[in-house]
Amino acid sequence: MLEPETRETLIAQLSDPTALPAWEEFVELYQSVVYRVARNRGLQDADAEDLTQEVLMTVARKVEDFDFSKNGSFRGWLLKITRDLVVNKLTRDTKAMGSGDSEVLRLVNQQPERDATRSTLLLEHRRALLAQAAERLRPTIRRETWDAFWLTAVEGISISEAAARLNKTEGAIRVARCRVLAQLKKVIESDDSTFSL
Amino acid sequence: MIAPSHYDRSVLARFLTASEDNCPHDIAAHVENCEECQLALEGMINDGLTMKEAGRLLQQDSSAAAMPAGTGQDLPAELQQLSFLEPSDDASTLGTFGRYEILRVLGRGGMGIVMQAFDPVLDRACAVKVLAP
Numbered sequence: 001m002l003e004p005e006t007r008e009t010l011i012a013q014l015s016d017p018t019a020l021p022a023w024e025e026f027v028e029l030y031q032s033v034v035y036r037v038a039r040n041r042g043l044q045d046a047d048a049e050d051l052t053q054e055v056l057m058t059v060a061r062k063v064e065d066f067d068f069s070k071n072g073s074f075r076g077w078l079l080k081i082t083r084d085l086v087v088n089k090l091t092r093d094t095k096a097m098g099s100g101d102s103e104v105l106r107l108v109n110q111q112p113e114r115d116a117t118r119s120t121l122l123l124e125h126r127r128a129l130l131a132q133a134a135e136r137l138r139p140t141i142r143r144e145t146w147d148a149f150w151l152t153a154v155e156g157i158s159i160s161e162a163a164a165r166l167n168k169t170e171g172a173i174r175v176a177r178c179r180v181l182a183q184l185k186k187v188i189e190s191d192d193s194t195f196s197l
Numbered sequence: 198m199i200a201p202s203h204y205d206r207s208v209l210a211r212f213l214t215a216s217e218d219n220c221p222h223d224i225a226a227h228v229e230n231c232e233e234c235q236l237a238l239e240g241m242i243n244d245g246l247t248m249k250e251a252g253r254l255l256q257q258d259s260s261a262a263a264m265p266a267g268t269g270q271d272l273p274a275e276l277q278q279l280s281f282l283e284p285s286d287d288a289s290t291l292g293t294f295g296r297y298e299i300l301r302v303l304g305r306g307g308m309g310i311v312m313q314a315f316d317p318v319l320d321r322a323c324a325v326k327v328l329a330p
């Protein structure tokens with residue numbers, strides 16, 4: 001039996017219930033982003049999962065502080081505090097050098113690591129958005145249209161080979177894959193959110 | 198200067214994002230056989246996220262580092278069957294979890310489930326996520 005007191009739960013108390021979809025969307029998108037950044041920065045699977053849970057739970061607790069009556073985007077705020085948390089948690093605490101400037105030195109030493117984590121975060125954010133858009137778009141278009149894009153752009157197969165495989169002209173392959181990419185971008189842009197590319 | 202026999206950018210832009218059902222056959226028939234229009238499409242599409250970048254991002258997404266997510270099939274039975282919920286006095290809800298009335302399941306992922314809930318103490322909606330142990 002699971003006791004709420006002993007279970008780790010991620011509970012967001014939102015003073016504005018209309019923000020619930022934004023919160024859910026954020027959790028679904030960002031749990032894989034945080035996990036992948038952590039793996040990329042050298043953490044093992046279990047540690048990366050722990051860090052992801054820790055970050056999202058900390059954010060969930062902070063959600064109570066967000067004042068919806070003030071101007072500002074809830075999504076933008078979620079992104080900022082989450083990114084800051086991830087960067088802090090993935091920055092090793094380098095030892096102070098023992099001078100009076102040690103705090104400054106420590107920050108200077110950590111800067112490359114922070115920058116690397118931040119750019120990995122942005123990359124993984126883009127990847128998660130694109131993967132989500134692909135998942136949504138794929139069922140709505142014909143298989144051979146999708147395959148023209150997937151085989152050539154993702155699997156790196158040449159246009160001519162894809163044309164032979166799909167029994168299409170090379171021109172049809174080139175046009176189909178352009179249309180798929182254009183529609184992927186459209187899905188991401190129409191997402192009505194600031195979680196954009 | 199694009200010769201009048203080809204399509205201009207605004208037509209091609211609409212063609213790129215038209216759904217398959219609304220995709221004009223005459224334009225498709227022309228551009229699939231016209232090198233010049235294909236080059237124009239490829240130039241337009243690489244504005245912003247390029248074909249190459251998109252391919253690289255999606256390629257790595259299907260790699261082993263991807264988070265197990267989506268179906269929730271790997272979740273423990275108690276999470277899949279919601280057997281950890283307590284019966285509620287309110288027959289219209291799925292049950293309670295702590296003080297929260299659980300209204301419905303919003304999603305199952307590799308890490309746990311997200312549920313829409315009502316918090317009677319604060320008298321407002323909330324999202325409750327229970328993570329797999």
Ligand SMILES: [Zn+2]
Pocket residue numbers: 202203204227228231232233234235
């Ligand atoms: Zn043409």
